[in-house]
Amino acid sequence: MTVLSFSIALLLLACVTWQTLAWSNMADDYVKDACNVTQYQDLCIHSLAPFSKWARQDPCRWAQAAVSVTTDETKRVTHYVINLKKNETLRGTREQRTLSDCIECFGDSIDNLHKSLGELRSLKSVTFDTQMKNVQTWMSAGLTSEDTCLDGFNGYKERQVKNLCNRVLNVTYMNSNALALVNKLAEDGGGSINTSP
């Protein structure tokens, strides 16, 4: 009797352990699968891994996750630029103007990312194509804004400017990945979204 319940307990434990393992491996596969369409795969996997269990194989959720993490990073970089603008070492008129332009561009970019996320969260089968075209337009505009910021700093050698450009590039890569996941969703078509009529 005791031997039997002990065996059952062992069996249960084995099942639970196996399930947990299978579960986490599957989660890894989901994010790798989703990131397959992106250009910067390591960055994609690193930044989207936490969404794996939620998004699984749902292209709409992956697009939402990517836009969401891009928004967060864009906000962080914006704060960084705002602080940099206060810094004594970049007091020159030209530097100040370039930084102001960057802050404005990032503001536009954040607006576009918010609009995109709103649209992705309210997709309807009947308006799917129009909604996805909007998102694609807004996400591409975001990439242009970031490039504008980088162009402004062409030729600068300061360490702070180099750090800034690296962070802006990072945002550009995240935005590019998000656009790839948005394009994937658009290709899959309205049939792939779960909507109630």
Ligand SMILES: *[C@@H]1O[C@H](CO)[C@@H](O)[C@H](O)[C@H]1NC(C)=O
């Ligand atoms: C995506 O995955 C397929 C196999 O599933 C592979 O052949 C292809 O090279 C991958 N694409 C990229 C960009 O890694």
Ligand SMILES: *[C@@H]1O[C@H](CO)[C@@H](O)[C@H](O)[C@H]1NC(C)=O
């Ligand atoms: C300004 O630059 C100095 C020197 O690079 C740095 O130590 C400081 O933290 C910077 N301040 C801000 C607000 O970024």
Ligand SMILES: *[C@@H]1O[C@H](CO)[C@@H](O)[C@H](O)[C@H]1NC(C)=O
């Ligand atoms: C790029 O963004 C990711 C995700 O937010 C972050 O973890 C990483 O530190 C960033 N890298 C650089 C160079 O800013």
